[in-house]
Amino acid sequence: MQKKYxxxxxxxxxxxxxxxxxxxxxxxPPLHPATRQPxxxxxxxxxxxxxxxxxxMSGQGEIPIPDEVREAYAVYRPTPLIxxxxxxxxxxxxxxxxxxxxxxxxxxxxxPNTAIAQAYYNKISGVKKLITETGAGQxxxxxxxxxxxxxxxxxxxxxxxxxxQKPYRKTMMNxxxxxIYPSPSTRTRSGRAILENDPDCPGSLGIxxxxxxxxAVQNEATKYSLxxxxxxxxLHQTVIGQEAKAQMEQAGVFxxxxxxxxxxxxxxxxxxxxxLRDKIHGREVDVVAAEPLSCPTLTxxxxxxxxxxxxxxxxxxxxxxxxxxxxxxxxxxxGLRYHGAAPLVSALLQHGLIRAQAFRQKDIFAGSTLFAQxxxxxxxxxxxxxxxxxxxxxxxxxxxGQEKTILFNLSGHGLLDLSAYEAxxxxxxxxxxxxxxx
Amino acid sequence: MQKKYxxxxxxxxxxxxxxxxxxxxxxxPPLHPATRQPxxxxxxxxxxxxxxxxxxMSGQGEIPIPDEVREAYAVYRPTPLIxxxxxxxxxxxxxxxxxxxxxxxxxxxxxPNTAIAQAYYNKISGVKKLITETGAGQxxxxxxxxxxxxxxxxxxxxxxxxxxQKPYRKTMMNxxxxxIYPSPSTRTRSGRAILENDPDCPGSLGIxxxxxxxxAVQNEATKYSLxxxxxxxxLHQTVIGQEAKAQMEQAGVFxxxxxxxxxxxxxxxxxxxxxLRDKIHGREVDVVAAEPLSCPTLTxxxxxxxxxxxxxxxxxxxxxxxxxxxxxxxxxxxGLRYHGAAPLVSALLQHGLIRAQAFRQKDIFAGSTLFAQxxxxxxxxxxxxxxxxxxxxxxxxxxxGQEKTILFNLSGHGLLDLSAYEAxxxxxxxxxxxxxxx
Numbered sequence: 010m011q012k013k014y015x016x017x018x019x020x021x022x023x024x025x026x027x028x029x030x031x032x033x034x035x036x037x038p039p040l041h042p043a044t045r046q047p048x049x050x051x052x053x054x055x056x057x058x059x060x061x062x063x064x065x066m067s068g069q070g071e072i073p074i075p076d077e078v079r080e081a082y083a084v085y086r087p088t089p090l091i092x093x094x095x096x097x098x099x100x101x102x103x104x105x106x107x108x109x110x111x112x113x114x115x116x117x118x119x120x121p122n123t124a125i126a127q128a129y130y131n132k133i134s135g136v137k138k139l140i141t142e143t144g145a146g147q148x149x150x151x152x153x154x155x156x157x158x159x160x161x162x163x164x165x166x167x168x169x170x171x172x173x174q175k176p177y178r179k180t181m182m183n184x185x186x187x188x189i190y191p192s193p194s195t196r197t198r199s200g201r202a203i204l205e206n207d208p209d210c211p212g213s214l215g216i217x218x219x220x221x222x223x224x225a226v227q228n229e230a231t232k233y234s235l236x237x238x239x240x241x242x243x244l245h246q247t248v249i250g251q252e253a254k255a256q257m258e259q260a261g262v263f264x265x266x267x268x269x270x271x272x273x274x275x276x277x278x279x280x281x282x283x284x285l286r287d288k289i290h291g292r293e294v295d296v297v298a299a300e301p302l303s304c305p306t307l308t309x310x311x312x313x314x315x316x317x318x319x320x321x322x323x324x325x326x327x328x329x330x331x332x333x334x335x336x337x338x339x340x341x342x343x344g345l346r347y348h349g350a351a352p353l354v355s356a357l358l359q360h361g362l363i364r365a366q367a368f369r370q371k372d373i374f375a376g377s378t379l380f381a382q383x384x385x386x387x388x389x390x391x392x393x394x395x396x397x398x399x400x401x402x403x404x405x406x407x408x409x410g411q412e413k414t415i416l417f418n419l420s421g422h423g424l425l426d427l428s429a430y431e432a433x434x435x436x437x438x439x440x441x442x443x444x445x446x447x
Numbered sequence: 448m449q450k451k452y453x454x455x456x457x458x459x460x461x462x463x464x465x466x467x468x469x470x471x472x473x474x475x476p477p478l479h480p481a482t483r484q485p486x487x488x489x490x491x492x493x494x495x496x497x498x499x500x501x502x503x504m505s506g507q508g509e510i511p512i513p514d515e516v517r518e519a520y521a522v523y524r525p526t527p528l529i530x531x532x533x534x535x536x537x538x539x540x541x542x543x544x545x546x547x548x549x550x551x552x553x554x555x556x557x558x559p560n561t562a563i564a565q566a567y568y569n570k571i572s573g574v575k576k577l578i579t580e581t582g583a584g585q586x587x588x589x590x591x592x593x594x595x596x597x598x599x600x601x602x603x604x605x606x607x608x609x610x611x612q613k614p615y616r617k618t619m620m621n622x623x624x625x626x627i628y629p630s631p632s633t634r635t636r637s638g639r640a641i642l643e644n645d646p647d648c649p650g651s652l653g654i655x656x657x658x659x660x661x662x663a664v665q666n667e668a669t670k671y672s673l674x675x676x677x678x679x680x681x682l683h684q685t686v687i688g689q690e691a692k693a694q695m696e697q698a699g700v701f702x703x704x705x706x707x708x709x710x711x712x713x714x715x716x717x718x719x720x721x722x723l724r725d726k727i728h729g730r731e732v733d734v735v736a737a738e739p740l741s742c743p744t745l746t747x748x749x750x751x752x753x754x755x756x757x758x759x760x761x762x763x764x765x766x767x768x769x770x771x772x773x774x775x776x777x778x779x780x781x782g783l784r785y786h787g788a789a790p791l792v793s794a795l796l797q798h799g800l801i802r803a804q805a806f807r808q809k810d811i812f813a814g815s816t817l818f819a820q821x822x823x824x825x826x827x828x829x830x831x832x833x834x835x836x837x838x839x840x841x842x843x844x845x846x847x848g849q850e851k852t853i854l855f856n857l858s859g860h861g862l863l864d865l866s867a868y869e870a871x872x873x874x875x876x877x878x879x880x881x882x883x884x885x
Contacts, residue, residue: 018450
């Protein structure tokens with residue numbers, strides 16, 4: 010039985026797929042926090058180059074991928090689609106489980122898909138340096154990699170506690186030529202203000218965003234870069250789902266269920282949007298976003314206009330949110346600790362085109378341990394949510410005696426997150442639940 | 448330009464290639480240390496099952512790979528062959544550089560190729576448990592993975608200092624179900640003897656081998672397993688070179704130079720032996736073993752009968768050796784710190800069919816850093832020796848204006864060895880040279 014489906018490099022998608030063109034509703038625009046009017050391209054121009062702002066606001070269904078970006082993707086794309094035959098056997102399920110594996114990228118996750126595109130569009134706009142923040146380091150290392158491909162400088166504000174606890178991610182960013190500063194730092198006004206009050210502050214993603222934005226807007230030749238949530242980021246990730254559709258065709262199947270883990274929304278959207286195109290046009294497919302019970306944005310958040318960051322620097326976005334002051338408990342799936350959800354994903358949920366499920370950390374690791382033992386790939390803790398949701402679907406199919414076809418996004422490997430597995434195997438994992446904080 | 452060459456799963460090799468059948472000389476047999484007579488299958492039977500002993504002593508050119516082993520290989524094989532087009536560009540060389548990438552395996556190296564075969568042959572012989580030693584953990588994690596595939600128990604004696612310093616490798620072994628003991632341990636007579644003299648002993652590979660062998664021979668249902676050096680281990684690794692040959696044909700080229708890093712000899716042999724078959728039959732190809740200058744077995748060792756371990760438990764093997772009491776300096780390429788070389792590789796060097804080169808640690812990391820930045824894969828410190836040798840060949844080709852075709856084995860990734868890169872980037876790498884010790 011064939012397990013792995015590859016495509017030739019010539020089949021790297023030629024267009025990004027923009028789901029906005031197919032939506033049966035008009036998405037709500039982001040609003041300027043002062044005027045409550047829709048933000049204009051000019052409002053966003055201190056942060057992003059105009060070509061990315063155009064993509065952010067575009068209603069065009071197919072946006073051509075430049076040759077330089079496809080050439081850069083060819084380092085690791087097309088990524089494989091794999092049939093989880095040994096996992097199916099272990100589960101004794103009649104379901105067929107397929108996964109799209111993005112962990113073959115240079116930084117081990119789907120993040121370079123947008124990092125490469127963003128670096129390219131900034132480069133051709135004359136930008137010299139990109140500035141960003143990172144929590145656990147997945148995004149920071151991907152932007153570092155993309156910047157050195159296109160010969161841009163890169164500065165990363167890394168949450169101080171991660172900077173101290175995740176030396177390997179820091180090394181990877183150094184290797185790819187980025188400058189890294191633990192945040193809060195003394196380099197920015199916002200960083201200094203925080204350190205004055207609390208010299209031992211461990212930092213937060215919200216603080217790191219503030220520092221990155223503060224530095225980015227000081228200079229015409231420096232811009233800011235974000236790794237999820239925004240329309241253009243989700244757009245770039247649709248290379249995942251487009252390839253997966255071609256590979257599922259190669260395997261002679263179409264999925265009954267499509268699953269992605271959900272933090273800010275980009276890996277979920279990347280796989281799901283091209284299949285949602287079919288759904289919108291009448292084909293039946295169940296699309297599931299899997300999130301942690303400790304940060305249940307989609308399952309317990311409210312759909313309302315809220316800030317993207319804790320400091321309130323960003324435009325207001327209409328999205329499922331736990332409140333921009335919500336501080337989720339520390340869990341190993343650091344990439345899923347975000348108070349909001351991408352506005353596009355939120356709108357799809359609100360309109361019933363997708364559904365969401367929340368899972369406990371312990372169950373997640375039980376599923377991903379079985380996956381590692383059978384499929385030979387150790388999932389990233391974030392991706393483990395999709396693994397677990399797929400296993401749950403396959404078990405339901407067994408109970409119901411259904412020959413379901415399940416597809417999920419294995420968005421990254423967990424080789425730099427093995428301490429999480431160590432905690433799980435030692436019985437030290439806490440089952441965190443959501444805590445409300447001011 | 449096409450960069451990646453994949454083969455379908457149906458093209459996983461159907462035979463292991465045994466170079467002994469093609470050798471223009473008879474290899475010297477291992478000798479019993481007491482009698483100095485060639486060891487018999489019975490001599491080896493306490494350690495290995497008879498089917499592996501037969502492979503160890505076989506002169507048959509093609510040994511069929513059982514379906515169960517090919518099925519287990521299909522989790523990650525065939526591995527990709529990749530053209531290092533971005534590296535070529537960075538080097539401004541007319542040379543074409545290709546690499547066979549074994550880091551896609553579950554444990555990130557070529558080691559599962561033999562671990563899977565060994566687990567299978569032990570399983571069908573009625574063995575219940577395999578026992579081995581590991582230094583940095585690459586081999587231990589691979590055997591752990593293979594044992595859980597074939598439902599064998601697995602015990603690993605891990606050099607104590609690595610056990611303490613490499614928690615991620617330990618976690619990986621735990622995840623795959625192995626029992627791990629820091630060595631020296633109180634579980635064996637040899638371990639207890641050492642701890643009595645030196646309770647804080649940090650351990651060594653030699654001590655760990657002694658403990659593993661001592662436990663393995665106590666019980667009919669337990670056997671010992673070794674990850675390199677022996678004929679049957681090299682034999683299993685020839686799946687690498689057989690696939691690479693098919694993929695080079697797909698690319699329409701045959702290599703002028705074939706390069707592998709050399710510690711015990713198995714990844715080098717795995718790539719090189721199938722090409723040496725052509726060389727023996729008249730085709731020109733330069734075959735290079737790349738080793739560390741700090742443990743220069745092939746370039747500065749003597750060809751003579753010596754023990755495989757420091758305690759003198761193993762048969763005497765005719766090989767290039769620095770002496771079984773040689774203790775190489777601590778370098779980051781832990782897998783290349785072995786005093787001897789595989790007898791088959793040694794004989795090939797002695798007869799001029801291959802050549803060897805030794806490199807400095809700092810140069811190695813400079814090369815692998817450039818490789819990571821261009822090709823997007825961070826090489827294991829061991830594999831980095833092959834990367835560096837390939838870069839040196841490509842630079843020579845540039846100076847000479849030659850359109851050379853270079854093939855090397857990227858035997859593993861360095862994601863669990865990033866501390867070595869950290870030391871390099873911080874300028875803390877010492878250029879260790881060989882020290883003679885008693």
